[in-house]
Structures are given as C-alpha cells and as structure tokens.
C-alpha cells in the first residue's frame with residue numbers, strides 16, 4: 001500500500017474510517033460558542049432564513065440521497081415544506097418558481113454539471129436565495145450561490161462517496177435546526193439536546209466502524225448473489241437507497257431499495273433464497289411496522305440481514321442475521337446507519353474483485369451531461 005493509504009487497502013476503506021474525524025471537524029465548523037448560528041452559512045443567512053417559505057434541494061447521486069434524508073429533518077424540525085429533486089430532471093422541467101424558496105444544492109465536488117445547470121436554471125426563473133453545501137472549496141457551485149457551507153470531509157478520492165455524504169448530512173441537520181431557531185421554533189432546552197446529540201455522534205460512529213469484522217462475514221454471503229434488496233422506512237429509506245447505490249456501483253451486484261411498506265406492491269414477487277434482503281431497522285417509531293414487513297420476507301424464504309440498534313430487541317434466527325449498531329442516536333440515526341451499509345458494499349466488492357476506488361464506467365466528478 002502507498003504511504004497515503006496507511007493501513008488501508010483502498011481509499012474507500014480509508015475514507016469510511018475517516019468519518020469520525022470528518023464528522024467532528026464539520027460539527028466544529030458549524031457550532032459556535034455552544035449554539036447554532038445562522039452566520040455560519042453566510043452573512044446574509046439570518047435574513048434569508050427568516051424570509052423563505054420553503055426549501056428546494058437539487059443534487060445528483062449520493063448527494064441527492066443526502067437531500068432526501070434532509071427533507072425529513074427540515075419538515076419535522078424546522079416545519080418548512082421541502083422538495084428534493086434530481087438536478088438533471090429539474091433543469092429540463094417546466095416547474096413553478098417561488099422566489100421565497102431557498103434553493104439548496106448539495107455537491108461533494110461543487111462541479112457536477114447538472115447540479116450547476118439546475119442552480120442556474122432556478123436563478124433564471126427568479127429564485128434569488130441559494131445555499132451551496134459543498135466539500136471542495138471555491139468550486140463552481142458555491143461560487144454561484146448566495147450562501148455557502150463547506151463540509152470538512154477533506155479530499156475524497158474513492159469514486160463512491162462516503163465521508164462526503166455523512167458530512168453533508170451533518171450540515172443539513174444543522175441547517176434544519178438553525179432554520180428552526182431563526183423561525184422561533186427552537187426551545188433553548190431542545191437546542192442543548194441537539195448539541196449533546198451531535199457531540200456524542202462521533203463515538204457512536206466509531207463503534208459502528210468497529211463492526212467491520214462482522215460485516216465482512218456477512219459480505220461473504222453476497223459474493224455469489226446477483227441481486228439484493230434494501231429496505232428502510234421513514235428517514236432510513238434514503239439510507240436504504242444509499243446502501244443499494246453503494247452496492248451496485250462498486251460490487252456490480254444489482255441492488256434496489258424500497259420503503260418496506262411498498263414490499264407487497266411489487267418487490268415481494270422477487271424474494272427467494274437467492275436475493276438477500278438488507279433491512280435498516282433502528283428502534284424508531286416505525287420499528288414494529290418494519291418487523292412485520294420482515295415477516296413477509298421471511299415467510300417467502302428470503303434471507304434477512306438486519307442492521308438494528310441496541311434497543312431494537314431483535315433476535316437472530318434461521319434466515320435472519322442481525323448486527324447491532326450502538327445505542328439509538330435519535331434524530332441523527334440515519335448518519336449512524338449508513339456506516340454499516342458502506343462497509344457491506346466495500347467488502348462485497350472486495351470479494352467480487354472489482355476496482356473499488358475506480359468502478360468501471362463511473363467518474364468521481366461528472367462535468368459533462
């Protein structure tokens with residue numbers, strides 16, 4: 001291995017393991033004097049945050065899944081209507097512009113052509129307020145935006161995004177809380193509780209990373225599979241989508257994600273012993289629903305791989321494998337639960353012998369249409 005890789009075999013593995021550092025640096029950059037402050041998104045942020053009536057998120061790839069996750073936070077914490085759209089779709093669609101809407105672009109590279117063009121399209125339609133959440137300083141998208149927040153993931157080399165994604169989620173969570181505060185919806189005790197949650201997240205992420213040996217054993221069961229299904233509900237549905245994307249882009253195993261409640265509207269027809277079903281099942285309000293969806297899979301001979309957390313009270317049984325992530329981290333749970341699916345994709349790809357850091361046909365930054 002090169003010096004740069006240290007003890008790791010690939011940049012993707014290294015970047016997965018850098019997440020505690022990337023996350024804590026990003027939190028550090030967003031919290032000032034023990035409080036959420038609008039200024040950290042730009043000098044005009046407080047003003048803009050008070051004027052907007054909704055949010056439109058535009059992004060591509062993994063960054064789009066960060067946006068889908070953020071919709072849950074923005075609506076439940078900041079009570080602000082949010083839509084999330086794939087940049088390459090939005091830019092060619094005849095949409096209804098709203099000048100009181102904040103356009104949020106999310107991009108690791110800050111150079112994705114479709115995201116850049118979608119932003120320009122929104123601006124041409126009369127959207128005056130924009131916020132770029134990017135990882136690469138001074139890239140094209142932040143340069144064209146009114147407000148900017150740079151994630152502190154550091155250079156990301158693996159084509160499949162990992163640490164950029166979790167730091168985007170941190171930025172979007174903090175944005176949700178900051179908007180809530182600016183809109184007078186954040187009680188001081190709640191602000192303190194969110195700060196505590198953020199401070200504790202890094203150590204939970206580290207504990208999740210320590211599950212790697214168990215996840216490697218699971219991956220061995222994916223080596224001879226051609227298809228996989230990822231299930232989640234609520235805020236964990238976008239995490240299931242990100243898990244499916246990771247698996248397909250680096251291991252070339254066909255994977256798709258479904259909100260578990262939709263199982264019986266189609267994908268259940270595909271379930272058999274040759275299609276592993278990965279379930280993101282933390283102990284949240286939807287856990288009982290997810291459990292009954294799992295029964296539907298089990299009854300059809302499907303093999304379940306369940307990422308639960310310590311309080312989910314799952315027991316492994318015939319055809320049901322369970323790995324427990326650390327104690328439930330509340331509203332930040334999607335950030336924790338993406339770690340095991342990243343590791344699963346990585347180890348499945350190793351078994352398949354693919355070029356993990358540079359999967360065929362894909363590029364790190366897509367600057368063409």
Ligand code: G6P
Pocket residue numbers: 060061062063106107108109110111112115159160161362363364365366
């Ligand atoms: C490419 C990369 C993905 C990334 C997507 C969006 O497809 O391979 O990892 O999520 O572009 O890139 P961006 O830089 O805009 O986040």
